[in-house]
């Protein structure tokens with residue numbers, strides 16, 4: 001058990017979207033490869049208690065952990081890079097901090113005192129930061145502070161960091177990520193925004209220890225020296241974070257910059273093993289030098305913001321690498337598909353994935369897409385709402401229940417093949433009340449899913465309120481849609497498959513959350529494998545004609 005955990009705070013300056021999550025995950029990866037146990041925490045400065053109630057257009061996908069936390073999508077990066085699970089404690093929002101403090105106040109915990117941002121809110125932030133370290137499971141905790149330094153919302157977090165830096169026996173450093181823009185007209189890399197953002201941190205009493213500079217072009221030594229001089233940073237602690245071909249290059253790039261060594265020096269920790277990243281680089285190699293290429297249609301209604309489907313897109317890359325295949329994702333708006341144009345819009349695809357989602361918008365397009373995938377023998381993976389739509393499509397077009405629907409979209413449908421789960425019926429509040437997190441599933445031998453997982457007992461993560469209506473199960477099975485994965489505790493249908501189709505699988509759970517670089521998800525691997533096989537077969541057939 002590690003004796004005392006050390007902390008690395010990651011802050012961001014100049015603009016948002018610089019990729020703090022990727023830098024944090026890459027650093028963690030290098031430290032992990034040196035033999036340290038590391039975890040990453042994200043502090044989000046918004047007032048929602050969790051991102052579960054946010055529309056994906058706001059901050060992208062909502063990631064779900066095994067223990068049922070609805071979290072920021074950065075936790076997905078942490079898991080994909082580190083190959084270890086995160087939990088409730090890894091994501092904290094301002095809403096959660098305030099909720100806790102206000103509940104305490106109501107309980108009388110501060111009787112007589114004025115409850116204030118300092119010290120009460122900052123104390124609660126500090127308590128949350130220390131929670132992961134206090135488990136004794138980690139040598140190093142990396143805490144990423146969302147938002148940009150200088151934002152009103154971030155102030156209490158930066159203040160908490162300032163206090164912690166001065167706390168005896170609390171060992172921490174601050175890594176600040178900023179931008180060095182390139183001005184094409186003068187052909188120069190500019191350091192002023194970085195200087196200003198460090199100044200903003202200094203105004204809050206925090207001197208960063210390391211600067212990582214996002215840049216499109218290689219930084220000259222001159223630029224690095226200038227930044228070091230103006231920002232009170234040791235020259236070797238000014239790290240170049242250059243744009244990468246893929247996010248999975250960043251650990252190697254950070255290693256070249258010796259970020260891990262600089263961090264360990266500053267934390268007075270030994271270097272331990274040299275990070276080889278052998279398995280990681282094998283995957284990276286396959287991503288960069290694929291033998292095949294296929295197009296997968298990702299059909300959803302939030303495609304204008306690709307981050308809405310972050311884990312799915314990454315899972316496709318992992319599974320592609322496993323099959324030495326480049327997966328070209330075609331982002332297709334579900335509202336743009338109907339029965340009349342489905343063939344024309346979808347026939348060039350080698351596989352079709354229908355995405356999770358909520359509500360009525362785009363639902364008929366998803367159903368038309370699935371009809372096309374089923375009838376044209378195109379490999380199909382339906383996730384959560386995508387699986388539910390596959391059930392509705394089959395009920396309408398094969399079972400002959402032309403009005404079949406989910407009660408989510410049509411409460412009084414005469415054929416409610418998808419309906420509200422029993423446990424959900426008395427729930428009125430929206431926040432954190434879905435069926436969330438990991439649940440077991442028993443996979444039937446001989447099924448496509450079994451072929452992928454190669455085991456009977458699996459656990460997968462969930463985020464839904466509606467489920468397959470078991471009243472119809474026999475009818476479905478009689479005409480070719482089989483329930484091949486069942487929750488052993490409550491009989492909930494977790495996986496459906498269509499017979500006499502090369503690869504047609506719908507899952508009530510979210511396999512994408514468990515796919516990592518080193519462990520691509522078996523269902524995604526199977527889906528890509530089938531898509532490559534079907535493509536190769538049809539090329540053969542057309543060449544022989």
Ligand code: GLN
Nearest residue numbers: 356357384385464465466
């Ligand atoms: N809206 C559906 C439900 O709540 C599906 C949810 C999802 O796709 N995550 O059951």
